[in-house]
Amino acid sequence: MRRIKTGLLSFDCDEILGKTTKPAVGSVMCGTQAGTPAFCRFERAIGAARLAEGFVGGNVTLSSRVQAWDAPTRVFKWLLVATVAIAWATNKYAFDHPDWHKWNGYAALILVVFRVFWGFSGGYTARFSSFVARPATVAKYAWAEIHGSRRKFLGHNPLGGWMIVTLLCAVGVQAILGLFSAGGDYLNSIEGPLAHLASDASVQAATRLHRLGFSVILGLVSVHVAAIVFYDFFRRTGLIHGMITGNKPQADYVDAEGVIAGSVLSAATCFVAAILAVFVVVKLFS
DSSP states (O other), X not given: OOEEEETTEEEEHHHHHTTOSOOOTTOTTTTOOTTSHHHHHHHHHHHXXXXXXXXXXXXXXXXXXXXXXXXXXHHHHHHHHHHHHHHHHHHHTOTTOHHHHHHHHHHHHHHHHHHXXXXXXXXXXXXXXXHOOOHHHHHHHHHHHHTTOOOBOSSOOHHHHHHHHHHHHHHHHHHHHHHHOOOSSSTTSXXXXXXXXXXXXXXXXXXXXXXXXXXXXXXXXXHHHHHHHHHHHTSOOOHHHHHHHSEEEOOOBSSOSSOOOOXXXXXXXXXXXXXXXXXXXXXXXX
């Protein structure tokens, strides 16, 4: 059975044409000839699909999008964005609820640990092996970009991959510093659960770095967002749409043609393991 897809809608060619056409390998028109009743029915079906989807003209394609990131990876991304935003909000406005900042820090650390586990057991584009490139590869990619290369990556390109690693490390270190911080200002009005394990000098250093760390994260996030905007609006890579829906435009990607998604069960296992890892360590030493 030959299936035609136009945008978001798809339908069976044989059903539309009443199985009156002969096979034609690779033919979008399924072997129909202009002017025949079958061809007219086909044209009407295509026109209805286009009108239903709100566009006129364009070519009918067998597939317009391909999966880039699976659901667990996308959920993680947006949850991490939320924890960073909440960290800023609880710092600025939740003066009467310092525990909110503390528990948000736990959530951020759990997400980072989850992402580490998921980086070895998730879908193809979520695995570190798919986007953590060697320095020579990164330099070669950057040089090619400067000289007008337009290679497309289904997942993260070599530069983007290291930005992801840097962001994960920054958020993870920031959360760990919070465990050892203590002081008299708002952020440290409650003592970190592991502060008693360190010397006073170490606690003071952790506290100072914890204050500074958020500025570092904001700087990295700004660079990351600027890169996304550049690649999405100037290179037409469909990054923003991909981060929301998981799908990117069909193209000749150099890293993969499609994604083998990670299983929800595997993601749930990684998440539970991350929760246990964080709270077992905190409770064990607090």
